[in-house]
Amino acid sequence: MASNKTNKGPKLRNYLLIKPNEASFIQFIRLLFFPNLNKIRFIEVSEEEGQKLRDSFFFRLIVAASAFVQKLLLTIRVPMAKIGDLLDKNIASGDDKYLGALTVMAAKLAYESAAFVTNVVQLKWKMQFLGFYNYWNDYLGTLSTPVFLFQDAKINAKLVVVAFRGTHPFSADGWSTDIDLSYYEIENVGKVHRGFAKALGIIQNDNTMPSQLLEQGKDGIDLKPYAYYEIVKLLKGILLLNPKAKFIVTGHSLGGALSAMFAAALAIHGETELLGKLQGIYTYGQPRIGDQQFRTYMEQKLSKFNWSYKRYVYSFDIVPRVPFDDDNFLYKHFGKCLHFDRNYTGQVLEEAPDKNYFSLKWFFPKLINAVRELIRSFTLPRSQGPDYKENWFQILFRVVGLLVPGLSAHGPQDYVNLTRLGTVPALVGPDEPIKVLIRP
Known part of the structure; x- marks a missing residue:
């Protein structure tokens, strides 16, 4: 157990932790109607947050729904199909679409094995491969935070790209992480999602926040490889050798959450030198x-x-709309949303339409959209060429999307398509006007 004396960084204030494995029908009833938190095994909560839970039936209902869906997902074990690996040859490095096209393919490639990723980066993309790593995830208790790094010498004197792996379709662990409502409150920062913070390693299983890599190993802290600290060490070494280089962090789904959380962790730990090298x-x-407090904190850093x-x-992708959000509830997005229909x-919007997935008024638009997406999976290859042909797994995923509208919209394929076929904001800084390239 770490000594509090070695932790120089911000302290945790409050937390709400959900343990779906320990949930049961009786436990759900107790939470909803008899909220004696001492008798509810699948929730661990600080006193202040516990009082909020006792006072709000709506809050308890959302927590119960999150635990129920997580428990349901634990029974689903279906592997993800292989995905494409070719960059769009029609988008050159000087094109405003280039960084979107490069990062979405990196986010997509992150789902593959280390050998496959290495082969694609070196032989097909002709770029410098910097390594594939799988870091310790305290949330799942396994080595299950994969990330790879490479350098693109075409722009910015070797742009370094850090790509986190996202959520596999039908992966119980990944989807459980996405929809989990558990959180920690970091002093002067706000409340952050428990699963993402632990997957990155900025909060560890003894609920400590080590502020420096060197603190690992002191006072009995184990030496598991945590993603945040290891990637910081790698980036500092890479950028030391090439002071003019910058880096980009990217990911799809869970990988996107880890990318945003990584930037937040740099700010929390005062890594101003690396933040100065972060291009996007x-x-x-x-x-x-x-x-909301975390959103304000990150927008100030932006x-x-x-x-x-x-x-x-x-479109109606389900994942950006979870965990739940409304004017009074916890989770919010920060920054502008680049929404594509x-x-x-x-x-460029403040927030995507239908910011809450469970809003009933959007059910039929989402269902109609899912039907049209299934039809498009057959027509798009005819109009745009064989690169847009979807395999049997992707088409099956579209069919499943008819039962759960918005689910199939989460697949990486549509994100690849929108960077190639859609309107894409130009690469600009946070305070510069955003221009839009109109698709011919």
């Missing part, structure tokens, strides 16, 4: 990662440092 965060189908945050949201027409 590009996320695709990213879930929410913090509360205005202070010269890096951009591009949060792509396609079914025709891949893009807009």
Whole structure:
């Protein structure tokens, strides 16, 4: 157990932790109608947050729903199909679409094995491969936070790209992380999602926040490889050898959440030198990662440092709309939303339409959209060429999307398509006007 004396960084204030494995029908009834938190095994909560839970039936209902869905997902074990690996040859490095096209393919490639990723980066993309790593995830208790790094010498004197792996379709662990409502409150920062913070390693199983890599190993702290600290060490070494280089962090789904959380962790730990080298965060189908205070904190950092945050949201994608958000509830997005409709027409918005997935007024629009997306999976290859042909797994995923509208919209394929066929905001800083390239 770490001594509090060695922790120089911000302290945790409050927390709400959900343990779906320990939930049962009786436990759900107790939470909803007899909220004696001492007898509810699947929740661990601080006193202040516990009082909020006792006072609000709506809060208890949302927590119960989150635990129920997580428990249901634990029974689902279906592997993800292989995905494409070719960059669009029609988008050159000087094109405003280039960084979107590069990062979405990196986010997509992150789902593959280390050998496959190495082969693609070196032999097909002709770029410098910097390594594939799988870091310790305290949330799941396994080595299950994969990330790879590479350098693109075509722009910015070797741009370094850090790509986190996202949520596999039908992966119980990944989807459980996305929809989990558990959180920690970090002093002067706000509340952050428990699963994402632990997957990155900025909060560890003994609920400590080590502020420096060197503190690992002191006072009995184990030496598991935590993603945040290891990646910081790698980036400092890489950028030391090439002082003119900058880096981008990217990911799809869970990978997008880890990308945004990584930038937040740099700010929390005062890594101003690395923040100065951060060119941008590009996320695709990213879930929410913090509360209103956290959103304010991150938007202040966006205005202070010269890096951009591009949060792509396609159509009625379910994941950017979870965990739950309304005017009074916890999780919020920060920064602008780059929203694309079914025709891949893009807009820069404060928030995507239907910010709450469970809103009934959007059910039929989502269902109609899912039907049209299934039809498009057969027509798009005819109009745009064989690169847009979807495999049997992707088509099956579209069919499943008819039962759960918005689910199939989360697939990486549509995010690849929108960077190629849609309107894409140009690469600009956070305070510069955003221009839009109109699709011919």
